[in-house]
Amino acid sequence: MTTPSDTVDPSGRRGFFVRIIQTVHAAIGGTVAFVLGGAILAPSFAKREPSWLSAGRLDLLREDEPLAVTLRVSRQDGYAQVVDRKVVYLVRSGQDVRALESTCTHLGCRTSYDREGKRIVCPCHGGVFGLDGRVLSGPPPAPLTALETRIDGDQILVQV
Numbered sequence: 001m002t003t004p005s006d007t008v009d010p011s012g013r014r015g016f017f018v019r020i021i022q023t024v025h026a027a028i029g030g031t032v033a034f035v036l037g038g039a040i041l042a043p044s045f046a047k048r049e050p051s052w053l054s055a056g057r058l059d060l061l062r063e064d065e066p067l068a069v070t071l072r073v074s075r076q077d078g079y080a081q082v083v084d085r086k087v088v089y090l091v092r093s094g095q096d097v098r099a100l101e102s103t104c105t106h107l108g109c110r111t112s113y114d115r116e117g118k119r120i121v122c123p124c125h126g127g128v129f130g131l132d133g134r135v136l137s138g139p140p141p142a143p144l145t146a147l148e149t150r151i152d153g154d155q156i157l158v159q160v
């Protein structure tokens with residue numbers, strides 16, 4: 001059984017036009033794939049600029065007494081604007097403020113401040129961190145992640 005394309009003489013005028021049409025189709029398909037692929041993938045590779053968020057007032061912090069604050073971090077996820085909540089400890093030492101992420105570096109549990117022991121503890125596997133974020137004991141492989149901070153007037157700004 002033969003199909004219409006089998007009967008086209010590739011060296012004839014009809015074969016020439018078939019090749020032109022196939023070439024135009026390939027060019028259109030390639031262009032559409034390039035544009036759609038770029039529109040879908042480009043936001044994923046876009047570099048996110050770090051931003052400074054206000055985390056609270058300096059005068060509300062007590063010396064070496066971590067205060068857990070929740071930061072609302074908005075980010076672009078494809079074409080959607082997503083708001084993540086990030087809990088950080090603010091630890092004041094004089095006029096300096098350290099910001100530590102509260103997520104345990106072992107398996108990602110939320111840590112909490114143990115006021116009596118003056119340390120940060122993880123309920124999941126017993127990880128213990130100092131107020132500077134260092135691992136004191138337990139399985140965490142790394143200190144709590146420190147974030148950049150700066151003071152602007154009486155406001156503490158944290159870079160996320």
Ligand code: FES
Pocket residue numbers: 104105106107108109122123124125126127138139140
């Ligand atoms: S998740 Fe914190 S010690 Fe395992």
